[in-house]
Amino acid sequence: MDRMVFDIAHLLAGGLVLVSFMMIYQERLGALIRVFAMHAVVLSLSVSWQAWTQDAPHLYVTAAIALVFKAVVIPGALLRIIRRMGIHREVETVVGSGLTMLAGMGLVAMSIVLMLRLTETVDAFAREDLAFALSVVLLGLLMMVTRRNAVSQVVGFMSMENGLILAATGAKGMPLVVEISVAFSVLIAFIVIGVFLFRIRERFDTIDLGALEEYRGENQ
Structure with missing residues (x-):
């Protein structure tokens, strides 16, 4: 039984690393x-499993926050933002996907x-x-570092925060007040970033960081 608990926990944590690679490849x-x-x-599944194995009911709140906000609310809002702003749909990279994947494996x-x-x-x-948690943070x-579009950088930032949550729950949890404060901090940061994206779009007609750097250079 203990071996099965151990294996499932690491299967879920390893799955988080695998999905991080999937994000890099998109x-x-x-x-x-x-x-x-x-x-x-x-x-959310990983945190829920940790809540059950550690007999820590407050971690179910963390899992619910991750599921509601990060799996539903924030992705839905980001999809609406890119539709409303008419952002081009390609993810622009600094280096090729192959080199990025090799760097990720390293x-x-x-x-x-x-x-x-x-x-x-x-x-x-x-x-x-x-x-595994440190791997998720570094992949985020x-x-x-390797994405030029502001939206993809926001996603990278939030995936780093997912790695921090995984680390905290794997290290026998964290106080509920910390979990809630972290979740709302991320939500507030997301709202602020969304406002800035709209302002940048209105001013420069793009959110491509490379184009913004070229614009800045032309005015120096």
């Missing part, structure tokens, strides 16, 4: 946002080696979850 904004919704669903390998060495005295159940950061 070339269209709509598909990227839908895969992020899947990312949130897997996170980051995952580094995360596993580093975390397993630094947490030798930690419970084995939490060690691998922390390694990689997405932010």
Whole structure:
């Protein structure tokens, strides 16, 4: 029974890493946002499983927040934003998808080696979850670095936050007030980013960061 609990927990955490790679591979904004919704669903399942194994009912609230806001509300709002703003649907990258995937695999390998060495005295159940969580955080950061479109960078930022939630729940949970504050902080940040996207669109007729840099250079 303990072995099955261990395997399912790491299957879900590993699934979150796999979906992070799927996000990196996407070339269209709509598909990227839908895969992020899947990312949130897997996170919700992982947190729910941790809530059951740790006998921590407050983690079910975390799972519900992730499911409602990150799998439904935020992706739906982002899809409406890109439709209303008439944003072109391609995800523009700094480097090719192949190189990005190779860099992602390197980051995952580094995360596993580093975390397993630094947490030798930690419970084995939490060690691998922390390694997977660090992988998700670094893959989200990689997405932010290699994507030029502001919407895809927002998705990368939120996937990093998913990794932090996975780390916190894998390390025997966190106080409910912290979970709620984190969720509302992300929601507020999303609203602010949405306002800025509309303002940028009205002013420059694009949200492509490369085009904005060219515009800035022309005025210097």
